[in-house]
């Protein structure tokens with residue numbers, strides 16, 4: 001279907017918004033009046049600019065507080081409307097959105113509202129303009145879509161129809177099924193916005209927290225499907241009022257916006273995007289640093305071995321069980337690091353995954369490949385992390401590991417090919433099994449975008465967003481995971497718009513012997529991060545442990561959580577650059593991340609930094 005977006009959804013001056021909207025690939029725009037009023041471009045210039053960019057002006061909005069008023073007010077409102085019709089003619093726009101009145105002088109009289117809207121439509125028609133009447137969720141007398149439709153029906157004018165807005169409909173808990181009762185040709189416009197589920201005043205909710213479809217808690221697909229089933233043939237148009245998007249870079253917000261519409265169309269059964277299986281695991285995590293020595297030390301202490309190196313890139317492969325970590329010293333123009341710059345996801349169909357990613361506007365990472373390298377498709381996540389689609393060690397597809405040559409432990413100068421020497425008291429058997437999850441701190445303005453990206457590109461499901469207390473602010477956190485937990489990514493947004501290079505990232509490693517692994521770290525002088533004794537007093541108050549257990553946890557800085565499904569033990573290495581490691585042990589069916597302990601961990605990390 002045709003795809004449009006209201007200019008209010010993006011930051012910047014109108015001309016920049018229009019460029020971003022066209023570049024992302026939209027077909028049309030709703031011109032939000034304030035964007036015109038404050039700008040230097042005349043309506044004719046806006047019209048030309050849109051034409052040059054290949055954008056249609058699908059709607060001009062909003063026209064407020066028109067209907068159900070005393071006669072003298074009506075006369076003034078009609079005069080006001082005539083002026084707007086003139087602007088619209090100069091713009092070349094032929095659809096005006098009229099929102100239900102919030103004015104104190106509006107009366108609760110549907111027949112009067114219908115009669116006055118009919119008069120408005122009659123005058124609009126003289127200019128070749130149509131009117132789309134929309135119920136604001138906080139309208140004074142008209143606040144539901146079915147009520148707005150009844151008035152439109154009563155007015156019975158060909159130039160008057162209704163505008164449906166998913167936010168107003170779903171925020172009030174209205175059932176979109178009733179849309180089926182509206183003749184499709186009387187639905188003049190469809191505006192789409194999602195929002196996180198919140199208990200707050202609906203006007204504030206709408207004006208500050210709307211987000212793109214798929215980023216909030218509303219179920220938009222049935223609403224869109226019902227509207228299309230009713231016979232609606234106009235555009236799917238995003239109208240998002242959001243405090244963060246108002247400040248973010250318009251170009252990336254516009255791409256995020258279009259991606260949300262593509263995914264919504266897919267979930268409403270209106271289009272078929274290339275499908276791909278959900279990834280089954282994390283193939284590798286790649287850390288980039290000018291100096292990888294401190295990371296090697298920690299990896300050794302964690303029980304990893306340097307097993308192979310890339311045939312021609314400055315990249316080392318470190319392995320333990322199914323956990324694979326790449327150390328890349330080819331920092332190029334990038335930060336000195338260390339930083340987590342890439343991750344590989346394990347998929348049965350890497351090419352399908354790449355095709356889907358591209359179809360949902362994931363930027364494809366240009367490949368630098370030597371002729372014999374395995375084909376490796378990668379896309380960039382919103383935070384710049386490269387996501388590679390991998391099929392590791394299977395006969396039916398070239399494995400990325402084929403680009404690495406084994407490093408015999410003895411051949412590595414300084415013995416770096418082996419795990420660091422371990423005192424005899426510590427069992428040398430590897431206890432890390434695989435990468436449990438990866439935590440990526442997102443740029444502050446791309447948190448919602450990141451969750452939708454991982455859902456739409458990788459097929460991961462998003463948990464609810466959580467607020468975690470850091471001594472210097474709140475960290476918002478949202479996990480995205482595959483249904484079986486094979487791939488888990490935790491997206492965090494830092495408390496303050498920190499400089500990029502202070503954004504922390506971490507790799508969590510699954511072990512089935514957290515105490516052994518933590519003790520080994522301790523004996524190697526690589527952690528674990530000390531945790532306040534007060535935490536263990538509280539743990540003691542909340543849970544009963546077998547004798548000696550709590551003391552062991554406290555000694556090794558191991559945090560603990562429990563839910564109805566199982567238990568969770570976790571501890572941390574110190575932070576190196578932007579990166580730290582976590583060891584986790586899950587028992588039973590525990591699926592969380594120890595969010596309960598996040599504040600204590602964040603406080604301990606802050607203490608370590610100072």
Ligand SMILES: O=C(O)c1ccc(O)c(O)c1
Pocket residue numbers: 061062097099134136165191206207239
């Ligand atoms: O918040 C508002 O006033 C407003 C204006 C126009 C709309 O289409 C809308 O949904 C809300």
Ligand SMILES: [Mg+2]
Pocket residue numbers: 134165191239
């Ligand atoms: Mg609206």
